[in-house]
Amino acid sequence: MIEMKDLRKEFTVRVKTGRFRREKRLLAAVDGVSLAIAAGEMVGYIGPNGAGKSTTLKMLTGVLSPSGGEVSVCGLSPVPQRTRLALRIGVVFGQRSQLWWDLPLRESFGLLRHVYRVPAADHESRLRRCRDLLDLDAFMDTPVRQLSLGQRMRGELTAALLHGPEVLFLDEPTIGLDVVSKQAVRSFLGELGQAGDTTLVLTTHDLADIERLCRRLVVIDHGRVVHDGTIEDLHSRYGSRRRLVADLEAPLPPDFALPGATLLAAEADGHRVTFALESIAAGAAVAALVTAAPVRDLSVVEPEIEDVVARLYTDSR
Numbered sequence: 001m002i003e004m005k006d007l008r009k010e011f012t013v014r015v016k017t018g019r020f021r022r023e024k025r026l027l028a029a030v031d032g033v034s035l036a037i038a039a040g041e042m043v044g045y046i047g048p049n050g051a052g053k054s055t056t057l058k059m060l061t062g063v064l065s066p067s068g069g070e071v072s073v074c075g076l077s078p079v080p081q082r083t084r085l086a087l088r089i090g091v092v093f094g095q096r097s098q099l100w101w102d103l104p105l106r107e108s109f110g111l112l113r114h115v116y117r118v119p120a121a122d123h124e125s126r127l128r129r130c131r132d133l134l135d136l137d138a139f140m141d142t143p144v145r146q147l148s149l150g151q152r153m154r155g156e157l158t159a160a161l162l163h164g165p166e167v168l169f170l171d172e173p174t175i176g177l178d179v180v181s182k183q184a185v186r187s188f189l190g191e192l193g194q195a196g197d198t199t200l201v202l203t204t205h206d207l208a209d210i211e212r213l214c215r216r217l218v219v220i221d222h223g224r225v226v227h228d229g230t231i232e233d234l235h236s237r238y239g240s241r242r243r244l245v246a247d248l249e250a251p252l253p254p255d256f257a258l259p260g261a262t263l264l265a266a267e268a269d270g271h272r273v274t275f276a277l278e279s280i281a282a283g284a285a286v287a288a289l290v291t292a293a294p295v296r297d298l299s300v301v302e303p304e305i306e307d308v309v310a311r312l313y314t315d316s317r
């Protein structure tokens with residue numbers, strides 16, 4: 001559905017080289033990205049600020065011409081075939097709106113139906129689904145400029161889907177949203193993914209979006225792919241470990257050792273201990289712990305994707 005081969009985008013930028021001197025330099029914002037995304041996949045495309053995420057999305061949607069390499073989306077070449085491509089993709093870029101600022105949502109949606117020449121019955125059924133799942137009814141008649149960010153984002157998503165696109169590109173769909181809107185957007189995208197007929201590529205700084213929605217995670221830094229795989233792949237590549245946190249009635253004996261685990265911290269005078277579980281199962285670790293000291297409370301903490309991704313960003317620099 002989406003193919004990129006050695007895709008590149010360079011910008012000419014002016015850099016300060018002395019007190020009064022500036023030089024022109026070439027900046028490779030996307031530096032040889034090769035990826036194939038199959039129909040129905042949901043892919044998280046992440047990276048630190050300035051990594052090249054938006055530039056990639058702009059090339060995929062025909063907004064920017066590549067400086068080199070190949071790109072095809074739905075079998076089309078995005079820039080030369082931009083008009084044909086527009087009928088087959090949906091785009092939500094946080095900063096840019098496809099809604100009419102002074103019109104109520106309902107009228108914006110009606111206009112989009114004419115722009116894309118969507119048959120009335122298809123339009124009605126798609127709109128009905130979005131109204132239900134994204135809870136739009138309370139503000140369908142409010143002019144777009146009066147909507148909150150969360151309400152507008154729900155409107156933008158609807159606008160991007162009314163013509164039934166095969167691929168949906170989302171740039172930071174949950175940024176700045178309140179908890180309720182974030183939840184609504186995530187569960188809506190989750191349903192869309194489960195239905196399996198829309199390919200979804202999403203950039204985000206909120207890793208919870210990725211954890212809930214995407215099986216595949218592509219990480220880029222300095223314009224290059226530094227990871228392509230599942231979240232589990234990422235954890236195993238970085239040796240992420242579960243942690244066992246126990247609140248004890250009394251501190252552990254000084255010679256206590258838990259084979260297959262490392263003591264990470266002992267706080268509150270030894271009444272709270274945290275172990276990293278390396279080659280021991282949580283059950284066995286708990287059993288060994290309760291024989292050594294009376295346990296008041298315990299929990300097993302899954303590795304945090306934030307930690308792993310932060311390590312990945314540092315390693316790739």
Ligand SMILES: Nc1ncnc2c1ncn2[C@@H]1O[C@H](COP(=O)(O)OP(=O)(O)OP(=O)(O)O)[C@@H](O)[C@H]1O
Pocket residue numbers: 011012013027028029047048049050051052053054055056
């Ligand atoms: N039109 C442009 N002219 C010059 N440089 C640009 C232009 N657009 C982007 N860049 C540079 O290209 C690099 C990649 O930018 P891009 O916006 O793709 O990053 P990003 O991963 O989307 O970052 P963020 O998470 O901050 O949105 C950055 O160094 C940016 O400054």
